[in-house]
Amino acid sequence: MPAPAQTRIIFRHIDEPGYTRDLACYLRHDGYAVLRQAVTRPPADLIEEVKKSGLRGRGGAGFPCGVKWGLVDRKSGKPIYLIVNADESEPGTFKDRAIIHQDPHQLIEGTMISCFANNVQQAYIYIRGEMPHGARILEQAIAEARAANFVGPNILGTGYSCELFVHRGAGAYICGEETGLIESLEGKRANPRIKPPYFPAVLGLYQCPTIVNNVETLCHVKYIAQHGGAAFSQIGTPGNTGTRIFCVSGHVQRPGYYEFPAGTITLGQLLYDVCGGPLPGRTFKAVIPGGSSAKILRFGERFKGKRKVGAALVDYDWGVEDVPMDFDSLGMIGTMGGSGGVIVMDDSVRMVDALANINAFYAHESCGQCTPCREGSLWMKRITTRMVHGTARPEDAALLQSVADQIPGRTICAFGEACSWPTQSFLAKFGDEFRQYPVTKQTPPPAGTPALV
C-alpha cells in the first residue's frame, strides 16, 4: 500500500515559497484571527476543547495536554506560569527549529491562546543556546506581536494582559527535562527536581503552578482553538489524535520532516515511499523511531501479540515495516514514538560504533545528581569506546548489560531510562555484534563504513 498523502497542519507554510516569518505575512494568512476569537470565549471552554481533542504532548512523553492543564493548581492564589519548551535537543529531532525559524507567529499565537485559557500573565520561551538565530527571530516576532497588541498589556482591549519573553539556554540537554528547565530558568544548574513533590503543575517556576509544553504541542492548541476539539480528534486514530511530525535522518534518500495524521502511516511507508528508501546499493539495518533514547528496532525482527481495534482484540504479526507510527503501537512493540525523531541506519553501520556514539552523548549530558546515571552513563560510554578501539575485555559485554540494567528506576528524572534504553536494546537486538567485537576489531572495516566514534 502506498503511503497516504501528507496532511500539513502545523507545517502548512514551512518551506512554502514566498511565505516569510514577519507579522505582515502571517496576517495575510489570517494570522491571529484565532487569538482574536479565543479571547472572547470563557477560558474554561478552551481548556475543555483541548481535553476533548485528545492532544498528546509532542515533547517526548506523549502526556495528554488537557489532563496536564487540568492538574494546574488554580486555588493557591499564586501566579500561574507557562513555559514553552523550545530546548529541542533530543538527537534526531528537528521540527521545533523549523517552526521557530519559519513560522514564529504560529507559535506565539498558540502560546497566547494557551496563556489566556489558563489565566497566565507571564510566559517564557526557553530556547536552547545553540539556536541564537532562532532566539533573535522569536524576539523580533514577539516585538511585532506586542506592537500589534497580541502580547503585553490589555490584549486586544479585553483587559487581559500577558508578557512573553525569550530565555536562552546554554548547551545542556538536560534543560529539556521540564524540572531541569525550570531550575535553569531560575538561574541555577539544570538539576531536575524530585517528583513528588515538585510537579510543575503545583510547585513549578518560583514554586508556583507552571505549565510546560513543547513548541509543537502549542501550535496544535491553536488549531484546536480554531476548529474545535472534536474536529481535531477526527484526525488520526482514537488515542493518537491530530497530526504527527516525523523528523527522518540518517541513511535514507530523502531525509527531512513530514507531517501525517497520527497512526495512519507505517514505518515502512515512511521510510520507503516518503523518504525514498535506502541509499544506493544499501539495505536498511536498524531504526530508532522516536529520538535517540527510544529503543532500537532491527529490520527482520517480528512483533506478535494482540491489540485493541475498536472494542475487539485482534492478532497482529508485524515486521518493522508494518508498524503504525503512533504512540500506542510503538509502545506495544517495546519502543516509543517520543519526539518523532526517526534515525535510520543501513548495512554499512557497525552497531557497536553506533552505540558508542549514543553513549558518548548521554555521558556528556548527565546532570550528575544521581550516582547510577552519572557513573552508569560514563561506564557505558567507556565500555563501548573500548570495544570500538579493540581494547575491551572479554567480560565487557556482560558488564555493559549489567550497568545498563542498574540505572532505570533508580534516578530522579527520566534521563536514567533514556540513557539505558539504547544500550539495553542494542544488546538485545544486536548481541552478536557485541560478542563479536574482538574479531570485528581485527578485520578492518569495509570501505564505506561511517566513522561514528
Add this chain to the structure above:
Amino acid sequence: MNLKPATLSRIDEVIPHYPVRRSALLPLLHLIQEDLGYLPDEAMPWIAAKLGLEPIQVYEVVTFYPMFRRRPIGRRHIKVCRTLSCALRGGHETCATFEREFHTHCGEVSPGGEVTVEFVECLASCGTAPVVLIDDELHEHVDVAKAQQLSNQIKAAAAARP
C-alpha cells in the same frame, strides 16, 4: 571589566523580565560572553553583585553549562555536530577537515588564533546532516568539499583584515 555601553543597557533591560533577579543569570552570562568573547574571572563577582548573589552561585552555573567559557577562543568558533545522525552522514570527516585546514585539534585555538574547532552534540538539524555552526550561523550538508570551501572563506576573510 570593560563592557560596551550597549551591553550594559541590555543587562538593565533584561533583569526586569523576571520577578526574581537570579533568573537573569544566564542572560547576563550570555551578554557578557558575547561582548568579551569569554567570561573573565572578574565577571563572576560583578554579576553576583548585580543580581544579589554569592559569587559561588555564578561559578556553579558557569561550570555547568557547556556554552560558557572562561578562556578566550579563536576569532571564529566552528562547532561541528558529533551526534549520531551527523556522524552517519560523515560528520567525523567534516570535523577532521576543519582540524586539518587550520592545523589544530578539537577544543584548541588554532595557531594564530583564527579559529577554535569544537565537536558538539546534536544541533537539531539532523535532516540536513552533517551540520556545522560557525559563530551564529548554521551550515547544512557540510561534507568534506563544503568544509574546505568554508575554511577557505574564513582564511580569505582573515587575510583581508587590516
